[in-house]
Amino acid sequence: MIELENLSYNYGGGELLSNISMELRPGAFHFLTGPSGAGKTTFLKLCYMELIPTAGQVRVFGENVREMDRDGIARARRRIGVVHQNCQFLDHLTMAENIALPLAVAGRMGPQEMQNLEELLVWVGLEHRAGALPPELSGGERQRAALARAVIMSPDVILADEPTGNVDWEMSKKLLALLVELNRMGKAILIATHDLNLIRAAKSQINARVLRIAGRHLQMAGAEL
Amino acid sequence: MIELENLSYNYGGGELLSNISMELRPGAFHFLTGPSGAGKTTFLKLCYMELIPTAGQVRVFGENVREMDRDGIARARRRIGVVHQNCQFLDHLTMAENIALPLAVAGRMGPQEMQNLEELLVWVGLEHRAGALPPELSGGERQRAALARAVIMSPDVILADEPTGNVDWEMSKKLLALLVELNRMGKAILIATHDLNLIRAAKSQINARVLRIAGRHLQMAGAEL
Amino acid sequence: MFSEGRGSPSANPEQRVVPPTGFTAHLTFLSAAAMAFLAVFALALSFSAGRLAERWATELALSATIRISAPQSQIPDQARAAMKVLETTPGIASARVLDKAEQEALLEPWLGPGLPLDALPLPRLIEVIAEPGGYDAEGLRQRLAAEAPGAVLDDHARWRRPLVNAARRLEQLGWLSIILITLTMGAVITLAAQAALAANAQVISVLRLIGAKDAFIVAAFVRRFTLRAVAGAALGTGAGMLAIALLPETGEAGGVLTGLGFHGAGWLWPLAIPLLAGFVAFWATRLAAFRCLKELT
Amino acid sequence: MFSEGRGSPSANPEQRVVPPTGFTAHLTFLSAAAMAFLAVFALALSFSAGRLAERWATELALSATIRISAPQSQIPDQARAAMKVLETTPGIASARVLDKAEQEALLEPWLGPGLPLDALPLPRLIEVIAEPGGYDAEGLRQRLAAEAPGAVLDDHARWRRPLVNAARRLEQLGWLSIILITLTMGAVITLAAQAALAANAQVISVLRLIGAKDAFIVAAFVRRFTLRAVAGAALGTGAGMLAIALLPETGEAGGVLTGLGFHGAGWLWPLAIPLLAGFVAFWATRLAAFRCLKELT
């Protein structure tokens, strides 16, 4: 669903990612690791078309990103759920409205969706904070809300950047369980994380692959975990 | 240096923290844990006077927070280094300028301080990013910069909220070593974190105490870790 | 979700995604109001000056006299000659030789009543009425000098012409101010829109992230800013019209300018100001928003 | 650190902590410029109208005449009585009975030269020159009617008074516009400052966190906004003055108003506009900043 082909990227200085190829197929569950500053966030941004590669190709749902116009990118993004590393919300809307925002923007606010929203709020443990405004949330609550917003549209691909950086281990396991269930429904999932415990827990449940960015290249890791 | 006495706090709704007492003495090294949304960030904000308790007392450097005026609070904050959970910077200044900002604001920009700045940048692994602007940094780099800014004034107390949430384990150990060294120099340190590995690593090096917020109260933990 | 709040928002979620208030909002509203207020005054000034110029020009046109002082015997000939000249002068509506009675009435204030005018060698007077556009007084003078040497054109309203010019200038100044004010309003609204977009960079990036199209984002901002500019301009216009209506009335006798204001259908003109503000705001915001979105990549 | 950049910033770090640009900055600059531009025109209008009123008032003051038409025998007595009345009338600078020669010159245009005036029962004329403040014409008329029944005051410039009033009104309108413009400028700068503070909420919270005092933060914003308002107003004033200097000159003959502009030392007045803008900006920003900081806790 997302293919990178001989992709390179730099922010104007030296090359950050070099000659990387990857394919994210339906039903795949990938972790992305690497030291801080290695380029994990950059990698994800390339996948959801916030950045355009300096060399090589990115194909999203079969379309070459370079050839997509801005509306095309918007359409493709509706099929990709993203959890940003520093999750941002519309500060004047309640959390429930924020989580439902992708539905509102896409004009899909039927009763079925409202039902899903309720369930999702319970799953991420935010049912009691549904009416709060984003600045009133704790760090972990924000991260959970961001994950809920990413999956509300039932997207084909979920890209999450450090989704458990601010939550405790119990909550991390709950969030992982949500992602695993979505994965079993056929969604492709790519998670950037530092949390080795999370990776271990996932590997015990499903067939997760671990990619590692090191020295500008993408390596397969996993055996050592 | 910071004393809480029968402190309670609520954001207008139900009580979040209730009847909490604590004393942070020179040379103390405390961890603060608890589930997401328990009130760790709120607790730290009470310690650095961003919030005023709804009941009970907070004394900072011997002065009652309720009786301090805004300039008094500003003066006290110069002796407290804070790492916010979502670290914020002045986006138009370089990282080096941002880290040196407390010195600039206090009018202490001598050559000795410049020397310290260089060393600190190396320690947090940002020497190659000193000239970058904050939006150009990765999540982990921002967190390290925030820690550097918190300690540049050589404050008497360091309060850090999830300072290793976005960095890998190697870097976490390095940052911990920095904090341990500062603690050995007599600084009081209070760290809110979910990272049990970090707490374990600290306990193996120094006499760290673990406080846990659960059910509105502050408990001593640690034996089980 | 989106079901409380105004109207039926699930149909128009773009109405809610932009924060409802904020200083840029006040700024747009207030600058539109202030500009509209000033524009009403400029408009009133233009209209009043225009009317004043009109009136002065009319008075000017009614007040020329030709006096023929010559030996009594030559007077009838010269009067005829002068009349002939006047007939062929463009811009003269009519000319008429005053009869004895009229001339007596004119002289009375100077000489007192009951004067034996018949016994006096009085000059003959011709009253000249010009057309609204006026005539070439200098040319007429030269032609009169040639045809009727005793004829003297007393353009006694001539000194008023500068006043008419002044009034016309004032009218132009009013329109110039309106143009300036409109441009300023456009610039202020554009910048306010850009400030709002910059302040809402987070809103925009969130909307982008969840797959909102540019048109959706732009519509949200444009709608809000246009409404705000129209509302502000309407308020300012209303306040301006009220202020002008409340200006102390000195009556027609006091000259048109002292009665600064609108007459009759003139009161409809200021109502165009909010429409103009809305038009300016719509395009200013739209262009600013699309440019801003393009820059954000 | 803080050593590159402008000046010696380590001494003045507050100059660098506020982002140097941003839309609110442009907004402040531009609104100050636009307001100053309009203010220059309003000022020129006031001055020109004031001069016009002055001139018309002076002309008015020089042009009254009293005509005494009575049986020849009573004329000298009534003339004396009228002179006595005039002497005791406040606001009259001088009055003088015209002699035969002068009266002849006055009548010449009406009657032609070489008139046997001695043979005519001419009324006597008194030229009245008023003081700049003018006099009470109605009161004078009533007193003359009592003391010298044959005396008629011909206040033949009376119809000009509405013009003078109009000019005075125009002058007031100019000053009113200046007040409006100043208030608008103050409001716009205040809101721009608040918008800037709101947009820089992050800057403020960072500075708070690292122990910056309120005065430090306020100084940074106030300084920037004051400089920006002064610079904008200076530009606008300069542009306005240039525009006025370039207005087509119609000369003194064309009336003062058509020569809209400043004379001599009048050119110094617009220079006060940037100072006023700076003053307004300083206080508007200062108050807005302290209020904003108080609200942020």
Ligand SMILES: Nc1ncnc2c1ncn2[C@@H]1O[C@H](COP(=O)(O)OP(=O)(O)OP(=O)(O)O)[C@@H](O)[C@H]1O
């Ligand atoms: N806009 C930018 N301009 C220039 N350099 C950038 C920009 N964004 C990121 N970088 C640099 O690129 C490198 C990789 O950044 P990235 O955010 O992808 O790292 P990361 O792997 O996500 O790290 P972390 O685990 O700390 O979040 C970092 O050194 C960062 O400073």
Ligand SMILES: Nc1ncnc2c1ncn2[C@@H]1O[C@H](COP(=O)(O)OP(=O)(O)OP(=O)(O)O)[C@@H](O)[C@H]1O
């Ligand atoms: N400004 C606020 N207004 C209302 N409620 C708030 C506000 N800030 C925080 N809260 C609520 O108070 C609770 C505690 O928040 P706090 O940020 O202290 O949690 P935390 O322990 O730091 O959690 P985390 O580990 O997720 O960062 C949360 O439920 C949060 O939603």
Ligand SMILES: [Mg+2]
């Ligand atoms: Mg990252």
Ligand SMILES: [Mg+2]
């Ligand atoms: Mg927290």
